[in-house]
Structure formats: C-alpha cells, structure tokens
Amino acid sequence: MTEERRRRVPRRIREQQIIDVAVRVFSKRGYHASSVDEIADLAGISKPMVYLYLESKEGLFIACLRREADRLVRAFQDAAREAGPPDQRLYAGLRAFFAFVAEHRDGWVVLYRQAAELSESIAREVALARRAVLAQVAGLVREGVQGQGAQGQGAQGEGGDGAGQLREEDADFVAHSLVGAADSLTDWMERHPGQSPDGVALRLMNMVWAGMERVLRGESWVPHSG
Amino acid sequence: MTEERRRRVPRRIREQQIIDVAVRVFSKRGYHASSVDEIADLAGISKPMVYLYLESKEGLFIACLRREADRLVRAFQDAAREAGPPDQRLYAGLRAFFAFVAEHRDGWVVLYRQAAELSESIAREVALARRAVLAQVAGLVREGVQGQGAQGQGAQGEGGDGAGQLREEDADFVAHSLVGAADSLTDWMERHPGQSPDGVALRLMNMVWAGMERVLRGESWVPHSG
C-alpha cells in the first residue's frame, strides 16, 4: 500500500477512491454544501473523471448511499447470524450497529442525516436505503420477540401467544424507535467519549427489552392508572 | 381567513409572516437548497425586505430555529405542568411532543433534520436549540423516575432508593433515546396516517417506561443470560 497517488489507476479502484472521499465530504458538509470540485481535489483527480465514472453529483451521492447502506446491512446480518437466544441476537445486532457507527461515522451521517435538503429523486434513493436498514432491525425484533415468551427473561409470563398477532406495523414501530434512538445516541456518544459501543448497546437493550414485548402484544400500560 | 395580502404591514407582523414562510421552505428543502428568493416570493414581498428585517439567510434561519424551539419547549412545559404521578407526566410530555410534531411538522424538521449542511455559526445555534429541547425531556425523565419507586406502576418493587444515584449522564442517555425515537417515529407516523399522536405516545410509553428505570438504576439485563 504505497500511498503515492498513482496515475493510470483502473476504473474499479478509482471509483472506490472517489466514493471514499465523497462519503467523507458529504458527511461533513451535507449534500448541497459539498462541491464536486472539493471531492475531485481530495481524490487527487480532475473533475471530468468524477463525471466519467459517476455520471453526476446525484449519481455520486447515490453510489455513496448504496455502499454505506450495504455495509451496514451486512454488518447487521453478520451479527444476527450468530446463534443464540433472541435477546442475545438483538443485543448482538445493536452492538453491531453502534460499532459500525463508531467506525463509519461518515457513512451513517450520509445515510441518516440528509433528510431535508435532497432533490425528489435522491430522496427516493435515501428512503430505499433506509428501508433496507430498518428492515434488518425489524426482522431481528420480530424473531427476537416471537421467541421471548419461551426463552424470555422471566417477569412477563402472560404468554407468548400474543406474539402470533405480531403485525408488520408493530415491528416497524419498534424498529423505527430503535433506529431513531440509536441515531440520536450517536450524538450522546460524541459527548461521552469514554463509552464503548458495547456499553451503549447494553444500556439501550436494558431500556427497551422489557417494553418491546408489551408493544408487540398491544398496550398494557394504562394511561390513567395513577 | 381574510388574510388579504396588504401593503404597509408593520414590521413585527411582517417578520412573523416571513418566518412562517421560511420555516415551511427550510423544512421542505433544507437550508442550502432553500433560496431567499423563493421565501420572499411566497411571503409576498421583495427580497430586500427579508434582508432588512432578518439580516441574512443565516439570520433568517436562526430566527426560525429559535421560534420553533421556543414553541416546542413551551408545549412541553405546559404539558408537564399538569399535576399527576410521574408516569402520567412523562406520558403527557410525549403526547405534547407528538401533537406538536403532528401540527408543526415543518418546525420539527427545521429543528432536527438539518445536521450536516450548516455553517459553523448556525450549527452552534442548532445545537443550542436542541439542547433546550433535550433538557426538557431529561427533566421530565429525572422527575418521573425519581418518584417511580413510590408511585410507580407496581411490578418493579426493587425500591426507589436506586433513584438517588441518578446521574446527569443517564438522564441524558434516556432523553437522547426518547427524542431520537420520537423523531424517527414521526416518519413512521407519516406512513401510518391512521395513528393519532396520542396513540403513538402511548405505544412509546409502553415500550420505554419499564426499562427507563432500569437504565437509571444501572444495568440489570445481563448479556449472557441466555
């Protein structure tokens, strides 16, 4: 890995180099405030190459988006493939998530902090990419809680049969909550640098595990109980 | 709504008109993709008026930011002022939050979906505004859980004394989780239009209430319990 920027680099590699830089820049500045000029400069090539390989600024952004979403999804899948009881698997998923964000902060930002400023056509891509991530989480949640009645951690013995009524909607609700919380916690992590990704995952697990099942079963906390 | 667009509108009112429009536009397009031209047009005035009253695009954005943060914080405070047991108060807070977002979607987007693309000086303002919101939530959380041992909803009888160990950090963790989840759930709401803000708040309450206390007490879910 001689770091000298070589001429005549084959297309596949150049593309990756460009995307590497672009993720960094898009993450730092946001889509609109990023300039193709800067990206080309930092990639050590001229602008026409960017356009030759990635077609347009939108194309470049979409390429970034897809690569980062893929990476995150794969990290999730790898973690979830682990055998084990469902709570362990969800925990593993969350750990994978926080570890990914800690290591690929830029990728996460590109995926999740570019809501308002994008053109219609990019917004669609972003929605797709996020759907892919959310789907992973929702999957884990569904599996995890389905098994919870049998292997869960005790207290709620009211029967896992409620899990049969799992609706897509509920799993989606929980997945949104988890991903939203996790996203927000990346900010919290930045202000508490001592915290390991695993620690954050553990805390979050503690906070939601007990309640998740409830939600997926339908309400049980009664508003006016006080 | 006989809001006929009049000439010679006094400054105070014009400013609000401008900010109203700006919140809408910034929310729809994001900061950079918004143009002062469009905002002026939609406000029914010429660009120089915008600059005369709000100084600059940044000034305009900051004005939007502050107004919306104030509104949200006030909505929260009003809800939290209600008497009642702590879980009720947190529930009221969440309801207020989702109601606010449902009614002021644009304001929320301006506050919470403008991360990466902003200049240093605006980023500071955004951070401040968000801190104000987070502080409200953290406050509610702290109060709520401190009282939980005494007036809580039963199941966890392990004693409220653990609440004494509440650390700022933990309340902040929970507040980040809640706000992040809530933010993300606004997307969920958009895809499930039948859901009332109160319903969403209830679901979220169910999901986190049981676990919050755990987090604030220190961990209790054990990773390798399986």
Add this chain to the structure above:
Amino acid sequence: MTEERRRRVPRRIREQQIIDVAVRVFSKRGYHASSVDEIADLAGISKPMVYLYLESKEGLFIACLRREADRLVRAFQDAAREAGPPDQRLYAGLRAFFAFVAEHRDGWVVLYRQAAELSESIAREVALARRAVLAQVAGLVREGVQGQGAQGQGAQGEGGDGAGQLREEDADFVAHSLVGAADSLTDWMERHPGQSPDGVALRLMNMVWAGMERVLRGESWVPHSG
C-alpha cells in the same frame, strides 16, 4: 448649542448638517462606496429627507463639492488679500492651503481624490470645482512672478520684462505642479505628524520659488549641460 438632535429643524440648517456628514463619509469611503443610508443615519434623519433636500446622491455629492471648493477658494483669497511682496503672497497662499487641508482634510479629499470613480455628469462638476481652485493658484503665481524682477529675492537680476511673456499655459503649468505637489504632501504630512502646515509651506516655497520664474520665462536649464 445644546447638542441634542432636535426635531423640526429648519431646512437651511438640516441641509448643512447633512452636508457635514456627507463630506465626512464621502471622504472616508469614496463616492461609490458611500451609501445614502449611512449618511442619513449619521445625520440622525431618515433617507427621504436627504432626497427631499438634496435631490439624489449625485446632488448631495455636488453640494459637498461646491461647499468645500468655496471654502478653499475663500481661504486662498483671504490669504492673498494680504498686502506684501509677491513671494510673501504666494507663501501666504501656500500656508493657507496647507492650513486648510490640515483642518478640512475631508473636504480636500472630496475635492481631489475622487477622480476615476465618478459618473460623467459628476466628473464635470469636479472638474469645475478644481478649476476654481487652480485658478486661484495660477492667479497668485502670475502676480507673484510678474513682480519678481523688481522685488524678488535678489540673485536673478535678468529683469522682470520676461514676465510680460507670461502665458496662461505657463501659469497653469506651475499651478498644476504646485497643487499636485501640495496634494501629495498632505500624505507626507500624515506620516510626519510633527510638521506644521507652515513648515511644509515654507519647504515647498523654498523648493519652487527659485525655479518658478525660470519656467515662466522659458527654459534655462539645459539638458545636456553635464
């Protein structure tokens, strides 16, 4: 002279107040870089008043120009009215000039440092005002040297009859030289704050007095004398 900015000031006085401020601002920033806004602000009135009284930015500038040219011309005339031998009178004129500039720096700058940036129609006015100043100097020069043969300071006894051949052109040449030198020396004065206007006038007098007569007589220094 209670300095409180009063309302309902009569036109004549308001006009002078405005012009006072305008001379200062035009001098500091130049014509184009000055804004009517700033002038109105500093004058403590609203822009429409400026337009009511002075018609336009150009009108305002021309008013400044005329007033300052008048003042300078009058200072010159007062000095030149002094009786005395011609060299004394020229010296008195130069002293008056440097004293004026030292006290009305802004006025001078407005008159003499606004060459390139002005519109055709203002440039005409400027030329007129400068002509008035140059004419004063040229007048002094002509008188002074005409008498030089009789009452001059000695050395050149070749006779004052050459003075009869004075051409307008020559007096004008000398006047331009003197005013140009004097203008430039105002910069020199700024860098040598110890120097009194009178001292500068004396130095300049020394430098040009002997040679002036020559020029007005036709050449006498021969290029290839070396």
Add this chain to the structure above:
Amino acid sequence: MTEERRRRVPRRIREQQIIDVAVRVFSKRGYHASSVDEIADLAGISKPMVYLYLESKEGLFIACLRREADRLVRAFQDAAREAGPPDQRLYAGLRAFFAFVAEHRDGWVVLYRQAAELSESIAREVALARRAVLAQVAGLVREGVQGQGAQGQGAQGEGGDGAGQLREEDADFVAHSLVGAADSLTDWMERHPGQSPDGVALRLMNMVWAGMERVLRGESWVPHSG
C-alpha cells in the same frame, strides 16, 4: 496584430489578457464603479474564468496594481541606470516617468487615483505600490543632489558638504512633491496635447532643480525677507 480571440488559451496568457482589460476598466471607472461583468465581457471570456484565475475582484485589482507598479519602477530604473551627471539622471527619470504615464495612462490612474474608495486590505496594497514608486524617486533625488555640489550647474557654490546632512525625511519630501506635481501635470498634459513628455519633464526640471538642493540643505528662503 492577428490577435484573433482564440478559445483554449493557456492560463498565463489569459491572465495577462484579463489584467490588460482590467487595468483599462479600473482606470476608467474606478474600483467600485467597475464591474467584473464588464471586465469579463471585454476580455472576451465569462466571469467564472476571472474568478478562477484572479480569485476575487480585490485579487484582480491587486494584480493590476502590482503589474503597473512593477512596470513603472522598471522604467524608472532603466532610465536611472544611464550614466551621467546627477541632474541628467534626475531629468532622465522624470522623462521616463512622463513617457510612461503618456503611454500607460491607465496604469498610472490605477496606481494613483484610487485613494478613498478602497477597502482596508486593498488600501494596504496601494500604499505598498506607491511606496515602491516614491522610493525610486527619492533615491534619484538623493543621489542627484549629493553630487550636485561637485558637478552641479554652477551658481550655488556654497559647498556640497551640506548634502551630507541629507535626511530621509527631506528626500521623501522632495519625492512627494515631484510625484504629486508629476501626477497633477498628467492632467495638464491632457489639456495641452501638443506637449511632449520630454517637454513637460524639462519644464518641471527647470522649476525644481534649483530649489531642491535648498530644501535638502535646510531652508534658505526667508519668509519675511520683503
């Protein structure tokens, strides 16, 4: 002059073309009244090229300034390099000056008629450029008069030893006077088109040569001699 406006001109050349035009425009209109649009148009290119090569309007102006100051200084130095007695050298310097101004009127105007309207940072540059020009003249003056006692043109035999007391300040005084006079005489030249630069230089030489030495020696004309 087959300078057909070509496409794809190399940077170095384009830069010079731009500066050529800019000097003309800045000279004609002054800094603020000049528009980059006009400069680009006259240079036969689009605005972005101007900004690509010269950074900003200020950068463009500074580039003009430096080039013209360099040219003038070099013209001076070339003239002063001529061997010969000191009066001849000063005369050569003045001739060079007037010849330069006659041929590069625009350059001179850019250098010397842009006083009041410039931003702080440009004003610094202008001051620097002018200093360079003044320094050349002051150098010539110093040399010239130092030798005057020995090789001078006769009349003043009071001893060249006074020349040893030359102070920086005095040379500077004379230089300011000369440059100011010369600047002002460029206006005179415009109104007397028949005059050659050499003729003007000769007249000025006549006017100041005799007196210069006096100034540099300390005063000798006595105010109240009459």
Add this chain to the structure above:
DNA sequence: GATGAATGAGACTTCATTCAT
C-alpha cells in the same frame, strides 16, 4: 485513462430611490 479551459445559471446581498402616512 486523464485533464486544463470554459461557461450558463443562479445564489446571496446591497443600493438608490419612492410611496403612503
């Protein structure tokens, strides 16, 4: 594979000027 040269379009911002009170 690679790039220096070039631009149309559009952004923010300011200014001289006027209107209605």
Add this chain to the structure above:
DNA sequence: GATGAATGAAGTCTCATTCAT
C-alpha cells in the same frame, strides 16, 4: 417637516457540468 415600509436593479461570487485535447 418627517418617516417606516417597500422595491427594481445590479453586483460579487460559486457551482455543476462539458468540451477539446
């Protein structure tokens, strides 16, 4: 006599994108 409200026009500057080599 005086002003707050309002604007058309113009200016500086940046950007995504392409052409010709």
